[in-house]
Amino acid sequence: MSEYxxxxxxxxxxxxxxxxxxxxxxxxxxxxxxxxxxxxxRQESGDDKHLVLKLGSGYNVPIKINEIQxxxxxxxxxxxxxxxxxxxxxxxxPKILLLGTGGTIAxxxxxxxxxxxxxxxxxxxxxxxxELRDIANFDTEVLFSEYSENLQPDHWTKIAEKLHSxxxxxxxxxxxxxxxxxxxxxxxxxxxxxxxFPIPVALVGSQRSSDRASSDAAINLTAASxxxxxxxxxxxxxxxxxxxxxxxxxxLGTKVRKNHTSKREAFETMGGDPAxxxxxxxxxxxxxxxxxxxxxxxxxxxxxTKVSLVKYxxxxxxxxxxxxxxxxCKAIIFEGTGxxxxxxxxxxxxxKAKENDLFLGMTSQCGDGRINMNVYESGRDLLELGxxxxxxxxxxxxxxxxxxxxxxxxxxxxxxxxxxxxxxSEF
Amino acid sequence: MSEYxxxxxxxxxxxxxxxxxxxxxxxxxxxxxxxxxxxxxRQESGDDKHLVLKLGSGYNVPIKINEIQxxxxxxxxxxxxxxxxxxxxxxxxPKILLLGTGGTIAxxxxxxxxxxxxxxxxxxxxxxxxELRDIANFDTEVLFSEYSENLQPDHWTKIAEKLHSxxxxxxxxxxxxxxxxxxxxxxxxxxxxxxxFPIPVALVGSQRSSDRASSDAAINLTAASxxxxxxxxxxxxxxxxxxxxxxxxxxLGTKVRKNHTSKREAFETMGGDPAxxxxxxxxxxxxxxxxxxxxxxxxxxxxxTKVSLVKYxxxxxxxxxxxxxxxxCKAIIFEGTGxxxxxxxxxxxxxKAKENDLFLGMTSQCGDGRINMNVYESGRDLLELGxxxxxxxxxxxxxxxxxxxxxxxxxxxxxxxxxxxxxxSEF
Numbered sequence: 001m002s003e004y005x006x007x008x009x010x011x012x013x014x015x016x017x018x019x020x021x022x023x024x025x026x027x028x029x030x031x032x033x034x035x036x037x038x039x040x041x042r043q044e045s046g047d048d049k050h051l052v053l054k055l056g057s058g059y060n061v062p063i064k065i066n067e068i069q070x071x072x073x074x075x076x077x078x079x080x081x082x083x084x085x086x087x088x089x090x091x092x093x094p095k096i097l098l099l100g101t102g103g104t105i106a107x108x109x110x111x112x113x114x115x116x117x118x119x120x121x122x123x124x125x126x127x128x129x130x131e132l133r134d135i136a137n138f139d140t141e142v143l144f145s146e147y148s149e150n151l152q153p154d155h156w157t158k159i160a161e162k163l164h165s166x167x168x169x170x171x172x173x174x175x176x177x178x179x180x181x182x183x184x185x186x187x188x189x190x191x192x193x194x195x196x197f198p199i200p201v202a203l204v205g206s207q208r209s210s211d212r213a214s215s216d217a218a219i220n221l222t223a224a225s226x227x228x229x230x231x232x233x234x235x236x237x238x239x240x241x242x243x244x245x246x247x248x249x250x251x252l253g254t255k256v257r258k259n260h261t262s263k264r265e266a267f268e269t270m271g272g273d274p275a276x277x278x279x280x281x282x283x284x285x286x287x288x289x290x291x292x293x294x295x296x297x298x299x300x301x302x303x304x305t306k307v308s309l310v311k312y313x314x315x316x317x318x319x320x321x322x323x324x325x326x327x328x329c330k331a332i333i334f335e336g337t338g339x340x341x342x343x344x345x346x347x348x349x350x351x352k353a354k355e356n357d358l359f360l361g362m363t364s365q366c367g368d369g370r371i372n373m374n375v376y377e378s379g380r381d382l383l384e385l386g387x388x389x390x391x392x393x394x395x396x397x398x399x400x401x402x403x404x405x406x407x408x409x410x411x412x413x414x415x416x417x418x419x420x421x422x423x424x425s426e427f
Numbered sequence: 428m429s430e431y432x433x434x435x436x437x438x439x440x441x442x443x444x445x446x447x448x449x450x451x452x453x454x455x456x457x458x459x460x461x462x463x464x465x466x467x468x469r470q471e472s473g474d475d476k477h478l479v480l481k482l483g484s485g486y487n488v489p490i491k492i493n494e495i496q497x498x499x500x501x502x503x504x505x506x507x508x509x510x511x512x513x514x515x516x517x518x519x520x521p522k523i524l525l526l527g528t529g530g531t532i533a534x535x536x537x538x539x540x541x542x543x544x545x546x547x548x549x550x551x552x553x554x555x556x557x558e559l560r561d562i563a564n565f566d567t568e569v570l571f572s573e574y575s576e577n578l579q580p581d582h583w584t585k586i587a588e589k590l591h592s593x594x595x596x597x598x599x600x601x602x603x604x605x606x607x608x609x610x611x612x613x614x615x616x617x618x619x620x621x622x623x624f625p626i627p628v629a630l631v632g633s634q635r636s637s638d639r640a641s642s643d644a645a646i647n648l649t650a651a652s653x654x655x656x657x658x659x660x661x662x663x664x665x666x667x668x669x670x671x672x673x674x675x676x677x678x679l680g681t682k683v684r685k686n687h688t689s690k691r692e693a694f695e696t697m698g699g700d701p702a703x704x705x706x707x708x709x710x711x712x713x714x715x716x717x718x719x720x721x722x723x724x725x726x727x728x729x730x731x732t733k734v735s736l737v738k739y740x741x742x743x744x745x746x747x748x749x750x751x752x753x754x755x756c757k758a759i760i761f762e763g764t765g766x767x768x769x770x771x772x773x774x775x776x777x778x779k780a781k782e783n784d785l786f787l788g789m790t791s792q793c794g795d796g797r798i799n800m801n802v803y804e805s806g807r808d809l810l811e812l813g814x815x816x817x818x819x820x821x822x823x824x825x826x827x828x829x830x831x832x833x834x835x836x837x838x839x840x841x842x843x844x845x846x847x848x849x850x851x852s853e854f
Contacts, residue, residue, distance in 0.1 A: 261796030
């Protein structure tokens with residue numbers, strides 16, 4: 001069955017009748033349009049009315065079976081010419097390093113078996129997204145291969161140490177292929193840990209796997225590579241599909257959230273515009289003002305995860321704060337309501353946490369907008385109890401910054417100073 | 428100083444020079460435009476370049492001091508005619524009950540002293556927002572007076588019991604004045620507890636207090652009253668400012684979130700459009716499809732708050748789940764990553780929670796989009812461990828529904844059934 005991986009019903013019938021298999025190179029005319037490409041495997045959950053064709057541009061298109069007028073088989077995988085992989089690098093082009101951490105983006109689907117495997121040799125990469133070859137010469141390295149829901153702060157540290165070892169290298173930029181679930185947590189950590197890193201870093205993922213017609217893998221990889229080569233900035237960015245016009249957004253690593261479970265344009269810069277927009281390979285600066293105040297490279301890569309995120313809600317049991325204190329928690333980031341509030345049922349436990357020398361920071365569960373704890377009585381009460389307002393930082397960035405600040409300070413006073421100091425354009 | 432409450436600098440100087448005081452009725456021509464209204468007190472944090480004038484429409488406008496060309500004092504508060512409050516009710520109009528729970532919306536600023544006090548007698552209400560008089564005859568009752576960050580599930584139950592007692596009344600609709608911080612939690616509870624309630628209920632708040640020129644109190648109250656009188660629907664809605672064209676949105680009580688800390692259009696229907704849009708008093712149905720499947724009134728008002736919301740993140744300490752079990756928690760709503768995932772470091776504790784007969788539900792921290800636990804290995808693992816996917820419910824609505832379902836079921840099997848059954852258009 002692997003020759004027809006994922007196909008069923010009408011589309012399977014068409015493939016069998018015409019002796020066309022997954023992985024075949026084919027020219028197809030349908031509904032008046034002629035396309036050349038490779039027949040892609042499909043997910044079992046797909047419909048049975050379409051073939052999926054991967055074009056030379058790396059973009060996938062669906063072809064309606066009942067609109068096919070003509071087709072011509074060009075090659076089968078066995079006889080596919082391999083000249084692409086043997087082509088020499090162009091010494092005039094800059095160098096990019098691609099680090100693989102896992103996720104859909106760092107995989108390719110084997111056209112014959114349908115198995116998802118890491119696609120991370122340079123030649124595999126060129127084969128998957130041929131236009132990359134015109135942008136840069138790529139080196140690739142697999143750091144690990146995990147869906148990002150399984151990444152932990154230890155993984156962040158490994159990525160940071162790898163990047164740190166490359167601070168003096170001749171790479172024009174570094175791409176990190178990453179699962180999308182927790183990509184914004186990783187980008188926040190790298191932003192703080194490697195503040196002022198001299199080479200631009202772009203985390204890139206894809207929301208739709210490459211065997212789906214709507215995959216954003218190729219467009220995101222291409223745009224991120226163009227960004228690294230052309231932008232002449234430094235800092236840590238997250239580069240993902242932006243809108244239906246096939247533009248790609250480049251978000252500051254500390255200001256971005258995943259705001260949709262499934263759509264390609266899932267990531268948004270909170271409280272502002274993306275730093276850059278990439279339109280057909282051109283980089284447009286989009287954000288007002290400058291990005292990073294401190295130009296000096298200041299690596300501080302330690303981390304201490306004894307930080308809890310507490311989302312307040314009516315009915316929140318204050319006893320849970322006491323449990324956190326007893327578990328050895330050293331800092332709490334509150335996701336408060338509105339402008340930065342929690343109910344007064346929490347006040348006694350907040351006092352107790354302060355007596356135990358915990359750092360207490362306030363963010364808002366509203367997602368967007370700035371904390372202001374001076375407007376209402378509740379906010380002023382909480383300031384008096386010693387809670388630090390974290391301005392317009394997202395709860396996720398605040399949590400990651402707190403783990404980083406706790407790891408890189410000697411006591412709660414130093415930690416508070418770090419939390420209030422702008423490190424990587426997080427405010 | 429209370430005669431000039433909140434005014435300073437240039438604006439204070441102008442008031443003193445012209446013997447105009449807060450609360451005075453005045454006609455002012457500035458920059459070619461003439462407005463009549465009442466001088467409002469201001470917040471201390473306001474600038475000193477403007478007066479704020481409350482117009483007859485209930486809307487506040489700022490007047491630039493250096494653009495004032497002419498003014499004419501009409502009355503001071505002492506001699507202000509009181510005929511408004513003595514005017515008889517119009518027996519042709521429908522009846523609306525306004526229940527006060529607190530928050531900015533349910534307050535008026537005393538024009539002479541600047542003190543914020545509950546404005547909840549019918550006559551106070553008509554004085555604050557005169558156009559309400561043309562929509563309905565209002566009865567008013569103060570249930571409590573709390574900013575909504577201090578509201579707890581006990582308060583929800585009190586509101587539900589009050590509404591339940593009115594199921595057979597001749598009110599055309601019921602307005603609940605409510606603080607905005609947790610208004611969407613309250614609307615979710617009332618939606619579940621009073622499914623099929625025969626009279627429409629509108630929770631209404633304001634993001635900006637009525638002494639600010641940009642206050643949305645009057646427009647929200649007016650729109651919500653029009654909605655109750657004209658819409659001919661039932662169910663629980665949340666009615667708030669929608670966009671800069673002064674439209675107001677009417678959101679289903681189970682599908683709405685506060686997504687901005689401070690702007691007036693802070694509330695959004697997640698994953699769809701608001702149910703109705705109110706434009707200059709006209710009610711436009713905006714949502715496709717019907718609202719509530721079950722037309723029979725089915726009050727189930729119990730609640731059990733032994734439910735925890737767990738937002739997963741890299742570095743989450745699984746030990747905290749064990750603490751929840753030991754604290755007597757009976758249900759956990761996970762705010763997972765992406766399509767509904769948590770890291771595999773959590774699996775052992777999830778097993779333990781299942782062995783202890785907890786209900787475990789999955790939502791997404793992405794805010795928007797639907798859970799799908801069939802796409803990736805992590806999701807399938809979690810389904811196998813017994814986690815219930817909660818489709819496209821927000822984490823907040825899921826939490827409230829879990830408290831409600833736990834209170835109104837005998838065991839975890841019954842609770843799971845209730846969680847998966849559509850009660851109030853929550854999916």
